[in-house]
Amino acid sequence: MRNSKQKEIILRALGEHCIHPTADELYNYIHQEYSDIGVATVYRNLNKFAEKGIIRKIIGLDGSSHFDSCLEPHYHFICSCCGKIYDVPINIGKDLIAKAEEFTDCKITSMNMTFRGLCRECEDKHNGKFVFDEAETEMLLTASTS
Amino acid sequence: MRNSKQKEIILRALGEHCIHPTADELYNYIHQEYSDIGVATVYRNLNKFAEKGIIRKIIGLDGSSHFDSCLEPHYHFICSCCGKIYDVPINIGKDLIAKAEEFTDCKITSMNMTFRGLCRECEDKHNGKFVFDEAETEMLLTASTS
DNA sequence: AATGATAATGATAATAATTATCATTTATTG
DNA sequence: CAATAAATGATAATTATTATCATTATCATT
Numbered sequence: 001m002r003n004s005k006q007k008e009i010i011l012r013a014l015g016e017h018c019i020h021p022t023a024d025e026l027y028n029y030i031h032q033e034y035s036d037i038g039v040a041t042v043y044r045n046l047n048k049f050a051e052k053g054i055i056r057k058i059i060g061l062d063g064s065s066h067f068d069s070c071l072e073p074h075y076h077f078i079c080s081c082c083g084k085i086y087d088v089p090i091n092i093g094k095d096l097i098a099k100a101e102e103f104t105d106c107k108i109t110s111m112n113m114t115f116r117g118l119c120r121e122c123e124d125k126h127n128g129k130f131v132f133d134e135a136e137t138e139m140l141l142t143a144s145t146s
Numbered sequence: 147m148r149n150s151k152q153k154e155i156i157l158r159a160l161g162e163h164c165i166h167p168t169a170d171e172l173y174n175y176i177h178q179e180y181s182d183i184g185v186a187t188v189y190r191n192l193n194k195f196a197e198k199g200i201i202r203k204i205i206g207l208d209g210s211s212h213f214d215s216c217l218e219p220h221y222h223f224i225c226s227c228c229g230k231i232y233d234v235p236i237n238i239g240k241d242l243i244a245k246a247e248e249f250t251d252c253k254i255t256s257m258n259m260t261f262r263g264l265c266r267e268c269e270d271k272h273n274g275k276f277v278f279d280e281a282e283t284e285m286l287l288t289a290s291t292s
Numbered sequence: 293a294a295t296g297a298t299a300a301t302g303a304t305a306a307t308a309a310t311t312a313t314c315a316t317t318t319a320t321t322g
Numbered sequence: 323c324a325a326t327a328a329a330t331g332a333t334a335a336t337t338a339t340t341a342t343c344a345t346t347a348t349c350a351t352t
Contacts (some may be wrong), residue, residue, distance in 0.1 A: 002318085036331080037330090038333095039310090060205075092238075108263040111259065112261075113260075115250075115254045148347085150300060152302095185339090186303080187302065211338090297349095298348090299349100305340105308340095311337095315332100317331095322326105
């Protein structure tokens with residue numbers, strides 16, 4: 001991978017955000033200051049960085065791709081109301097992966113966990129009156145036992 | 147929600163599959179027998195069913211939407227080689243969610259876990275020589291401690 | 293069983309995010 | 323500094339999904 005001004009700009013711009021922007025959002029942000037950067041360059045490099053493990057890619061619940069410059073082990077929380085993605089800096093036990101390998105007879109190399117609910121801000125704003133009218137597509141907590 | 151012949155066909159067709167098809171895949175399958183069903187109807191109803199909690203929607207690592215007629219608590223394993231989605235019928239402890247709520251100060255209502263790696267079939271076929279050239283976008287196991 | 297209200301359907305247009313193409317520019321290496 | 327090949331940017335292409343809307347089917351009520 002060759003160096004370029006654009007790559008530096010993209011990486012720096014991503015580092016300035018903690019909201020886990022999409023490629024498009026980051027492009028628009030960068031484009032304000034560097035109007036001559038191309039959309040393809042931003043998409044291309046973000047994906048390349050993710051492949052190389054320099055950054056992380058998060059697939060949102062609606063299928064959109066978000067990017068995260070933080071490589072530290074952590075998971076994500078997505079607010080069902082405002083859609084913002086927050087970090088959840090916890091680790092899970094290896095025994096869970098062992099159990100999953102046992103059940104599936106598959107070799108597991110990576111895993112991903114996403115929580116969903118209402119963020120503090122939205123809960124305050126809506127005073128608990130927010131109705132989950134979106135698809136409840138994930139495992140409901142009520143169904144999970146330990 | 148009103149009843150219809152199409153809804154029955156779609157639900158039945160989904161039940162016949164354990165590969166977690168996309169809306170498009172299911173449409174093509176159904177279309178073979180019922181050539182007069184529309185694409186929009188399949189997309190519409192699958193999403194509606196997921197909203198109602200009659201089926202589940204899984205967002206693949208590439209952002210594609212897959213559907214699952216099984217409502218039992220379980221997670222998924224996606225093969226990095228062939229892309230097939232397998233069920234992982236395990237449960238996690240509530241303490242993990244409690245911990246996540248504590249860290250984020252958010253109210254968690256649901257969670258989702260996806261494992262990734264090589265399925266038995268692909269491992270045998272490629273004899274362990276498969277190279278992960280795809281984006282390693284999730285948390286690498288090596289980074290996770292218990 | 294006929295009626296009427298309205299939800300569901302299907303054909304197709306529209307959308308939106310992302311990727312491919314390719315001529316031009318830029319970085320790296322000897 | 324020149325040669326080589328990768329990177330860029332403009333734009334076309336792609337692809338999955340959704341919106342539109344005229345038509346049809348469903349279902350509660352008569």
